[in-house]
Amino acid sequence: MTAIPSNLSLAPEGNLSRYLQEIRKFPMLAPDEEYQLAKRYREHGDMDAANRLITSHLRLVAKIAMGYRGYGLPVGELISEGNVGIMQAVKRFDPDRGFRLATYAMWWIRAAVQEYILHSWSLVKIGTTAAQKKLFFNLRKLKGQMQAMDEGDLPQETVTSIATKLSVPEVDVVNMNRRLASPDHSLNAPVRIDGDGEWQDWLVDDTESQETELADREERGIRSKLLSTALDSLNARERSILTQRRLKDEPATLEDLSQQYGISRERVRQIEVRAFEKLQKSICGSAA
DSSP states (O other): OOOOOGGGOOOSGGGHHHHHHHHTTSOOOOHHHHHHHHHHHHHHOOHHHHHHHHHTTHHHHHHHHHTTGGGSSOHHHHHHHHHHHHHHHHHHOOGGGSSOHHHHHHHHHHHHHHHHHHHHHOSSOOOSSHHHHHHHHHHHHHHHHTTOOSSSOOOHHHHHHHHHHHTOOHHHHHHHHHHHHSOOOOTTSBSSTTOOSBGGGGOOOOSOOHHHHHHHHHHHHHHHHHHHHHHTTSOHHHHHHHHHHHSSSSOOOHHHHHHHHTSOHHHHHHHHHHHHHHHHHHHHHHHO
16 A cells, blocks of 8 residues: 655654645545546556545545544644545545545544544543444533533533433443543652652552462362262253252243153252252262
């Protein structure tokens, strides 16, 4: 795939003004010209045609990227990611579908910029579902419309309104608002101004030690083996009834099993009790 011309690469933020001036020099394409260029690239792999399609849409990339300036990331980096999106769009664009490249490309550009923001804005991934991503990118705008930009938790009526508009749970709105108001901090940041000690030094590890985890894993393995051996001591009906009544997340009812085996519910209960006693005896004998 072709790339943005090297003289247009976005490096430091100081080059942004010059970059924006340079991309204005690339002419917009007429519909027929755009169609022919897209056909040349799609059917013949013409890289010059692809390059013209890309450069003619760099202004669109910049315009979309500018709309995401409120997330504290350098605009130059947002535009660079948007440029990746336009290249992907040109690569997949089918001119015979009857719509313009800009209509198709805007989705690729936004997706590239949004993914970059989600991965860069926070060390911990902000959202994994489409609804969470929608909430992340619309919460700030809706708060502005409702004049609710003050710091702190949102009023309940505002939370309810935003949750309804975006079709997300209210708790997600509250949590996302708190995340946006409290950006991540490095664990290596000093606790005091004099630099004596870091935040990570004060973190308590509540997880069990490797030795404890190993011991627990070995004990579970022994129990599983004892249970498997004990079940083999039961006949097929006893094993099935006991498994369905006591070893399932959703135990079968006596009525279901009575119909399955053509016996009374009381008989099923008796078999279950007897099988459980045999199971206990077998496990105790093996453990001894």
